[in-house]
Amino acid sequence: MAYLPLANILHYKLRSALSAFGIGIGICMLVTLSGLSRGTLGEIADRWEAVDADLIVFPRGWGENASDKSGSALPDRWADKIRSAHGDIVERITPIFTWQIRLGGQDQLAVGVDSDQWQHLTGGRQLREGRLFDPDKHFAQWIRTRLLTASPDSDANEVAEGLSQQDLSDPQHAGLELVIDSRLAAAGHYTLGQTVTTANHEWKIVGIVPAGAMARVFMPRQTAQYLFGNGDITKSTLMFVKLRGGADVGPAARDIGKTTGQDVVPLGRYRGMLMEKFGIMFVYVDAVNVIALVIAFLFIMITLYTMVLQRTREIAILKSAGASNFFLLRQVLAESLLLTGAGTAAGAAMSVGAAWLIQTLRPLLTVTLTPRMLVTAVVVAAAGAIVAALYPAWRAVRVDIAEALTLE
Amino acid sequence: MSDSENILMAAGLDKSYGNGPARVHVLRGLDLAVRRGEFLAVMGPSGCGKTTLLHVLGLLTSRDAGTLMLEGRPAPSDAAGRDRLRRRSIGMVFQRFNLISVLNAADNVVISLRVRGLAGQDGRRVESLFEEMGVAHVRKRKPAAMSIGEQQRVAVVRALAHRPALLLADEPTGNLDSDNAQRLLDVFRALNRDEGQTIVMITHSAEAAACADRIVRMKDGQLA
Numbered sequence: 001m002a003y004l005p006l007a008n009i010l011h012y013k014l015r016s017a018l019s020a021f022g023i024g025i026g027i028c029m030l031v032t033l034s035g036l037s038r039g040t041l042g043e044i045a046d047r048w049e050a051v052d053a054d055l056i057v058f059p060r061g062w063g064e065n066a067s068d069k070s071g072s073a074l075p076d077r078w079a080d081k082i083r084s085a086h087g088d089i090v091e092r093i094t095p096i097f098t099w100q101i102r103l104g105g106q107d108q109l110a111v112g113v114d115s116d117q118w119q120h121l122t123g124g125r126q127l128r129e130g131r132l133f134d135p136d137k138h139f140a141q142w143i144r145t146r147l148l149t150a151s152p153d154s155d156a157n158e159v160a161e162g163l164s165q166q167d168l169s170d171p172q173h174a175g176l177e178l179v180i181d182s183r184l185a186a187a188g189h190y191t192l193g194q195t196v197t198t199a200n201h202e203w204k205i206v207g208i209v210p211a212g213a214m215a216r217v218f219m220p221r222q223t224a225q226y227l228f229g230n231g232d233i234t235k236s237t238l239m240f241v242k243l244r245g246g247a248d249v250g251p252a253a254r255d256i257g258k259t260t261g262q263d264v265v266p267l268g269r270y271r272g273m274l275m276e277k278f279g280i281m282f283v284y285v286d287a288v289n290v291i292a293l294v295i296a297f298l299f300i301m302i303t304l305y306t307m308v309l310q311r312t313r314e315i316a317i318l319k320s321a322g323a324s325n326f327f328l329l330r331q332v333l334a335e336s337l338l339l340t341g342a343g344t345a346a347g348a349a350m351s352v353g354a355a356w357l358i359q360t361l362r363p364l365l366t367v368t369l370t371p372r373m374l375v376t377a378v379v380v381a382a383a384g385a386i387v388a389a390l391y392p393a394w395r396a397v398r399v400d401i402a403e404a405l406t407l408e
Numbered sequence: 409m410s411d412s413e414n415i416l417m418a419a420g421l422d423k424s425y426g427n428g429p430a431r432v433h434v435l436r437g438l439d440l441a442v443r444r445g446e447f448l449a450v451m452g453p454s455g456c457g458k459t460t461l462l463h464v465l466g467l468l469t470s471r472d473a474g475t476l477m478l479e480g481r482p483a484p485s486d487a488a489g490r491d492r493l494r495r496r497s498i499g500m501v502f503q504r505f506n507l508i509s510v511l512n513a514a515d516n517v518v519i520s521l522r523v524r525g526l527a528g529q530d531g532r533r534v535e536s537l538f539e540e541m542g543v544a545h546v547r548k549r550k551p552a553a554m555s556i557g558e559q560q561r562v563a564v565v566r567a568l569a570h571r572p573a574l575l576l577a578d579e580p581t582g583n584l585d586s587d588n589a590q591r592l593l594d595v596f597r598a599l600n601r602d603e604g605q606t607i608v609m610i611t612h613s614a615e616a617a618a619c620a621d622r623i624v625r626m627k628d629g630q631l632a
Binding site for chain 1: 459460463466468469487488491492493494495496498500502506507508509510511515519520523524566
């Protein structure tokens with residue numbers, strides 16, 4: 001093995017392994033934390049993009065915060081207004097009511113949706129098990145009759161207080177039914193027909209949809225409106241709009257926005273809104289990554305510096321043979337790059353293991369390891385290796401041959 | 409003796425270390441000429457400046473004053489030029505052998521050739537040098553697994569692999585037992601006789617010096 005940098009690495013096995021391991025941890029943190037933060041948000045965005053719609057209508061003023069808003073916001077009558085004003089370009093409107101409920105050990109976005117709109121909301125996904133809630137819309141009709149027509153003179157809250165758990169879960173209309181996605185079912189060990197308690201009510205899981213649908217929890221829209229919207233079943237959180245074929249998204253969004261006075265954005269913008277809203281998280285994650293990498297490369301620098309100090313005689317031997325400064329610099333740099341390369345490979349492997357571990361322990365989290373992240377890690381590692389090698393290389397170049405060869 | 413016959417000419421070499429009261433004047437106007445194909449032994453007591461002389465002649469350290477001609481040309485004053493000349497024309501053997509511990513014998517020679525931009529060339533010469541030096545059997549051994557005699561002979565292979573015009577040896581037998589010392593001197597003698605290798609050898613040993621064509625003695629930084 002005439003390749004001195006590799007020979008040195010193989011000769012000092014433990015030190016090399018520790019140095020590579022230090023780099024590996026830094027790379028693993030970089031890839032895994034980025035993969036976790038971006039992967040989890042990306043997975044949410046992917047699910048929203050699976051909705052068969054072109055536009056999202058949400059209240060004016062929510063701005064970039066719309067991605068995490070929930071509760072009562074838009075009067076359902078806007079749907080009729082949009083239909084009547086833009087029937088030529090609007091094929092379908094899907095109002096939904098969103099709220100956070102706790103299931104599977106963490107908060108979940110629960111989406112109230114009309115059963116006849118569920119297919120559009122989930123991008124046409126078929127249930128893996130069970131059935132859809134309120135399949136014949138009996139519950140929807142019942143609750144509308146009960147709340148909107150029973151006492152026209154009374155205020156909605158007054159009427160709302162009259163509905164109990166028993167009313168909602170009565171088998172005649174079965175309003176407290178949930179469809180959950182397969183990841184939540186696996187993570188919470190939920191099974192079809194199981195009763196779960198959340199949001200102060202008991203719910204029955206009646207269906208399981210393959211993961212990838214817009215949310216992990218679905219329920220009848222009127223149930224969500226009633227329970228989480230102060231009993232007002234006339235308002236939703238936002239509306240998805242499906243345009244007819246050939247309609248331009250941009251102009252349609254502007255026209256519908258003018259009609260409703262609300263914000264209308266293309267569905268494709270949701271990902272950007274989500275990333276902007278939670279972008280600060282990336283700053284924290286990246287800051288931690290930078291610190292970890294700096295520590296890792298300081299480790300490499302110390303290793304190389306120690307190597308140079310320990311091997312001044314060998315460096316002097318090379319110089320006595322006429323080794324140029326460039327040759328010496330290349331040796332130190334190559335050793336740094338080899339250590340970093342090994343560390344990067346180890347870090348990439350550790351990242352795969354860490355991603356598996358995270359998703360095993362917390363199945364609802366998504367760690368996305370993309371080739372781009374790995375390329376970024378390699379580039380960062382290579383740059384770090386070069387920077388870490390500079391000072392030790394400079395010291396190697398400065399070795400005094402005569403002094404080093406004379407010292408016993 | 410004409411200048412063209414001299415592979416090395418030094419005139420008025422001065423070298424000191426340290427500053428102020430701690431300044432040590434090691435070489436004091438030393439003059440030396442070495443003929444091409446000559447085997448020269450430099451003797452002298454400890455501290456007389458022998459090793460410093462060798463370092464100056466081998467361009468490992470700069471001189472404070474004086475002129476130095478190698479192969480008929482002034483020794484370069486810039487570091488890059490000195491590196492080039494060392495790579496091309498000089499081979500060095502040290503008392504402590506100075507093999508690179510993480511490389512085996514063959515790779516110690518190869519790295520030396522790689523430094524000189526000669527890796528992959530003259531493989532047959534390297535093989536024959538290993539044979540001639542009687543160290544072919546240790547080619548794959550690292551220095552720690554060789555005897556001291558073997559290490560020194562591998563160091564000689566390394567010093568000669570690039571066919572240097574000048575071989576500088578600093579107390580090459582200093583760490584060797586008498587058998588190994590004699591074997592090394594036989595090698596030097598044969599190299600000088602058969603291949604016309606120019607050798608400048610620093611030594612304490614009168615026996616070693618006796619192998620040389622000419623012996624010069626140093627005292628207080630000058631030739632006595």
